Amino acid sequence: MKVLLFARARDLVGADWIDIESAATVGEVRARLKERYRHLSGLVEKSALAVNNEFADDLTPIPAGAEVALLPPVSGG
Amino acid sequence: MKVLLFARARDLVGADWIDIESAATVGEVRARLKERYRHLSGLVEKSALAVNNEFADDLTPIPAGAEVALLPPVSGG
């Protein structure tokens, strides 16, 4: 499954998105990102995750075909 | 001495200012206005007085040549 990346996360990985093994919950996505991209793990810790354009906590299940995004702390305005 | 009038006070008297007997304090001005212009007395009660462009309480003395004004409750903005 695809995880969209933004800002520093995108720069650290060097890509707009990454492909990870399918995960059932947001918590699993978070765990896989930390495991697979070690230099991202500090930022993943502080980031929110979004499922279908909505902030989602670690218990949130991930429906099939959902759009998942890693959102580092925002700084708009 | 001259007392400047504004807004409803000016309309009630029909003049931009009125002349009253010299008064030593703001309280005396207020009393004279109420005495001499009966239809103004309700508004005088609710109005502020200014001496030389500053709000003044009834105890404030009035220097010679001071500019005295009756200020009904303001409604700018």
Place this chain on the structure above:
Amino acid sequence: MIRLTRDVIDGHALTEEVRRRHCGAVVLFLGTVRDLTGERVTVALDYDAYPAMAEKKMAEIEAETRQRWPVGELILEHRLGHLEVGDVSVAVAISCPHRAQAFDACRHAIDRLKELVPIWKKENWADGSTEWVHPGA
């Protein structure tokens, strides 16, 4: 800067005038003539002032606002004379380094203006009558 004017207030010009490189926040407040007060219909307002004292009080409000907040620039402008519904009667434009400062300072300035500055408005109601507005009197 403070101004009493009989001309149209140009909020855009004020906003541009207060922008500063070290200020990340600009707040503009415009007071405009409303068509309704409660259930009564306003067609126009006339604003009168005691000009010398109004300018003095506006300058004091500017000074007091600058003392309490790190103001980049601040303009307080009030229009006098005959205004139609929708016209801008008063404007406060301000810049500060941060937004909380700009909001607080702008609000303080307009609140104080409404409280302290000797300016009065006369309602021109739709039924043809007129009435000076003296809150509490």
Place this chain on the structure above:
Amino acid sequence: MIRLTRDVIDGHALTEEVRRRHCGAVVLFLGTVRDLTGERVTVALDYDAYPAMAEKKMAEIEAETRQRWPVGELILEHRLGHLEVGDVSVAVAISCPHRAQAFDACRHAIDRLKELVPIWKKENWADGSTEWVHPGA
């Protein structure tokens, strides 16, 4: 109304767009690119967004603001891309019947935008280095 744009934000147009006859108060907030953050000198900022979610969150903020205050009109606009010092990055324009409502509603909208909307800025420091801003991370 909400907008993400790569064009210059026209605060004047927004202000005119929100004016309403029944609203006596208009508040415009402009966020502009500051030249200093603490002691560090900024020469430019780059804004990036997750556009679909950013628009969704901005629409929710608009709806929530309209629910809490009697908004005449409200526009939330954020610029993306490369901005120089002094450029406007975000604008909130709002009209309400009374000024306390307009100030509170405008401030609520910009506070929520800063908290919730997936937009990020990258500092371009005067020494040539760049840095994404992620508060707390």
